[in-house]
Amino acid sequence: MKKLIDFKVFLKGIWKENPILFIMLGLCPVLAVSSSVKDALGMGIAVIFVLTGSNFVISSIKKIVPSYVRIPVYIVVIATFVTITDYTLAAFSPQIHRNLGVYLPLIVVNCIILGRAEGFASKNNILNSILDGLGMGIGFSLIIFVIASIREIIGNGTFLSRSILGVSYNPFLIMIMPPGAFLVIGLLIALKQRIEKGGKEKC
Amino acid sequence: MLNESNLFFIFLSAFLINNILLIRFLGLCSFIGISTNIKSSIGMGIAVIFVTVMACSISWAVYNLLLVPFHLEYLRTTTFILTIASFVQFEEMIIRKKLPTLYRAFGIYLPLITTNCAILASAFLGIDYKFSFIQNVFFSLGISVGYCFVIIVFAAIREEIEIAPISESFKGVPIAFIIAALMSLAFLGFKGLFKL
Numbered sequence: 001m002k003k004l005i006d007f008k009v010f011l012k013g014i015w016k017e018n019p020i021l022f023i024m025l026g027l028c029p030v031l032a033v034s035s036s037v038k039d040a041l042g043m044g045i046a047v048i049f050v051l052t053g054s055n056f057v058i059s060s061i062k063k064i065v066p067s068y069v070r071i072p073v074y075i076v077v078i079a080t081f082v083t084i085t086d087y088t089l090a091a092f093s094p095q096i097h098r099n100l101g102v103y104l105p106l107i108v109v110n111c112i113i114l115g116r117a118e119g120f121a122s123k124n125n126i127l128n129s130i131l132d133g134l135g136m137g138i139g140f141s142l143i144i145f146v147i148a149s150i151r152e153i154i155g156n157g158t159f160l161s162r163s164i165l166g167v168s169y170n171p172f173l174i175m176i177m178p179p180g181a182f183l184v185i186g187l188l189i190a191l192k193q194r195i196e197k198g199g200k201e202k203c
Numbered sequence: 204m205l206n207e208s209n210l211f212f213i214f215l216s217a218f219l220i221n222n223i224l225l226i227r228f229l230g231l232c233s234f235i236g237i238s239t240n241i242k243s244s245i246g247m248g249i250a251v252i253f254v255t256v257m258a259c260s261i262s263w264a265v266y267n268l269l270l271v272p273f274h275l276e277y278l279r280t281t282t283f284i285l286t287i288a289s290f291v292q293f294e295e296m297i298i299r300k301k302l303p304t305l306y307r308a309f310g311i312y313l314p315l316i317t318t319n320c321a322i323l324a325s326a327f328l329g330i331d332y333k334f335s336f337i338q339n340v341f342f343s344l345g346i347s348v349g350y351c352f353v354i355i356v357f358a359a360i361r362e363e364i365e366i367a368p369i370s371e372s373f374k375g376v377p378i379a380f381i382i383a384a385l386m387s388l389a390f391l392g393f394k395g396l397f398k399l
Binding site: 076080082101106191 | 226279331377
């Protein structure tokens with residue numbers, strides 16, 4: 001077993017092993033809810049909560065779950081946290097809940113969460129698993145925030161629903177429509193490959 | 204409009220106007236991962252059609268006959284994912300026993316489908332739109348045919364682009380997303396197909 005608390009575990013989710021840019025997991029919600037910064041933040045917080053919570057529970061029950069039923073058990077744990085998030089958000093912020101729509105319950109099949117449960121939480125101690133969940137969740141939220149900012153500013157001329165480009169700006173509508181999402185993430189990944197200096201393809 | 208009882212409109216709307224991959228962004232992991240060659244895309248596409256229609260019908264029945272009468276709607280997420288996962292397992296066993304040729308053709312795509320969010324999403328959407336059973340079948344058929352169609356076309360384009368001279372940093376996944384953006388733009392045009 002590794003050290004009790006290892007802060008590198010927390011930091012690697014933000015850049016080195018960023019779930020979106022580097023492992024290419026959990027793309028669906030990133031593209032779907034990134035047309036406004038507010039929804040993107042809501043989604044980011046939901047994912048951080050579910051990821052940290054499920055990592056915590058899975059890491060604490062890892063010794064008592066027989067390995068051949070572990071995947072169904074993980075799925076039930078994750079689904080429970082997703083349901084909690086779904087109903088909490090519906091109670092406290094019905095507006096965001098309505099905008100996120102079907103993508104909120106779909107966090108349950110988000111590959112990041114099951115991937116971290118299987119790949120990290122089932123092998124590491126509780127504290128490190130919580131840190132890993134937080135790091136990965138924040139890494140995810142950062143990317144979704146960046147994409148949403150680009151799309152909202154260019155596509156609507158606003159940021160968090162406040163006009164920042166002035167009334168004379170003619171919004172480039174296509175950016176907040178579906179094609180814009182594909183375009184922005186394509187360019188972001190290209191930029192990442194550029195930074196890595198011709199790094200090899202990961203999928 | 205989706206609430207319209209006309210089955211053909213439901214099918215067409217799920218297939219073209221609200222295409223699951225290009226407009227709703229679901230099932231993208233398998234879309235980007237598998238579409239590097241046409242053959243495996245066809246396999247995946249057909250497996251998705253098969254599983255979506257069956258899984259959506261079963262989830263519809265579970266929701267309306269089991270969860271609603273007992274007021275357990277909040278268990279929706281948990282039950283659906285378990286229903287779909289166990290259904291895929293069950294189906295895999297049956298196909299392996301009874302139809303070995305088909306099993307070899309599906310290969311690894313059948314188990315992979317469990318984590319495909321397009322399936323779970325169509326189950327959720329069918330419930331959200333309050334479809335009847337027959338409407339739900341047509342809706343899931345439209346979604347999965349749309350998935351199959353787009354992934355095959357996309358794979359064909361991607362095979363060509365492999366040999367095209369493109370900038371080093373765009374190689375691989377980034378150019379795939381740019382293609383998807385252009386295809387999505389084309390699909391946006393279907394919005395005017397009938398009045399919404």
